[in-house]
Amino acid sequence: MKTVGIIFITAIACILPFLLPGNFYLGIATQILVYGLFAVSVNTLAGYGGMVSLGHAGFLGIAAYAYAVTSGTYGFSPWIAVGAALLIGTAAAAVFGLIALRTSGLSFLMITLALGQIVWGVAFRYTDLTNGDNGISLGRASVISADPLTLYYVCLAVLALVMVLLAAFIRSPLGAAIKGVRDQPRRMSTLGYNTWAIRYVAYLVSGFVATVSGILYVQIFQFISPHALSLTVSSEAVLMVIAGGIGTLFGPLLGAGVVVLLKNVASAYTDRWPTLLGCIFLFIIIAMPEGLLPGSKRILAGMIGSFRKGAAPSASLQPTSRAR
């Protein structure tokens, strides 16, 4: 059943460009793939590792800037720039992980937020390298492809590859250990597992995936500015993860679809995206903390149930124990 669903969705994704009416919609679909990949990276850490990061846009940004500077400013070929960005982004994750993993829980969240904002501050202030608030624009020659259709399939292929690898990783003994450390750190430690190292691996994998999404980001927009690594972007990714269902493989992609579509629709009518974003945050957290799909199912089931019984519904907003 599940396999059929995955095959069906993959097939839809493959023929989607020919179903869409134009390049504008194709661009949005590509954005969903890239932000989806970014949300997947946040979910790797938050969902499986139990560590919510509010600074992940920093990795997206470091990778995108590394690419833009190597390829745009210094004129290296796109593939060398990809290599440089992968290297620098992952190295940044390795360093940040050493700092952030000194703490856990809420302190971890606070420190990742601070780290992310430090990266933002560098992108904003270090104008010699980053061109400050104006950002760096790349010409057509500086990216792998400027053709929307090619970009869509490149992003789709990268996303599919990462998903397959991640699924295998989560099922591997190491993936099981990561979930074990999330749920029962003390027991895992007693059993002889090196909980710190396991968390660090989760952090590295997550940072690497975020780096990949950053490289794709700069391909599709051909532009990078400090706004791409603001706290808002990190928070949007966390929202995608929660909306789609934290700790599920495909949930973040669904969440990314919902958030990117909402953002694009809303931008046609209002400048007040942050307000709307905040309202969606509050709605999801209060009404559907387990995610849109299970949340809607539960509320629908509750409504049908109360309709059958003819009794007043007793809203079963059970707080989940996911807070830990």
Next chain:
Amino acid sequence: MFWITGLFNSLAFAAVLFLLAAGFSLIFGLMRVANLTHGAFFMLGGYLATSAIGAGFWIAIVAAGAGCALLGGLVQHLLVQRLAGRELAQVLGTLGLSFIVADQCLLIWSGDPISLAPPAFLQGAARLGMFAFPLYRLFLIVVAAFVAIALWLVVERTTLGAKIRAAVDDREMARATGIPVSRLFTVVFCLGSALAGIGGALAAPVLSVYPGLDTEMLPLALLVVILGGIGSLAGALIGSVLIGIIYTFGQILLPDLSYVILFLPMVIVLAVRPEGLLGRQAA
């Protein structure tokens, strides 16, 4: 000369940081709620003060504090309390709220920086030999010191403080002995938010108020709290001075990299004492 002036400016900035971080630390230490709306309250306080300045400087400061206290109380009552026991939901809820507050500030006060004139008697500078210290910055340092002492007295020396500490240590037991825990937490939240608002208002003559001030100050406050030790008032004080000095000198000496230098204290302190300088060992 350079070092003395720089140090003085660092302390003035540290005073602002302390007002901001103390409120955050108070709420976090007592309630285990990381209130990410705190930075937005700081900015809102600044904006409220610029709007109320017509009624006089002191009224403007009080208005900023009262406005943020009221809002903070509402946040605690309507959001945080409802999500009791769900730490992550509380954090993300206040984060969502911070976007709303910041965006509404942008809507109301527009995107241009607004500065605030200090009151007449605080303009000018105090001269000490060859040094000139702006009076207003001196005033900031005095206010922060006063707030630090007052907070310490309230928490450690009053019945209210004793009740709050009891509620933190064992919520159920405190309830059983008749302490109105929920109301106490609302008081704490109001107090913490008021400190953020007052901090923003007092900082307005120095920093001015502009969109993005919230996300600029919040990480600094988080760093202060993490470095100083969570829930420790003295830790917040030391952390503020530390970050104030490093940030101010960083901006003078290496303007491009003033943010990167913030890594330095973070790396050193976390390497040696992950619980912060004056933090208690995590349970």
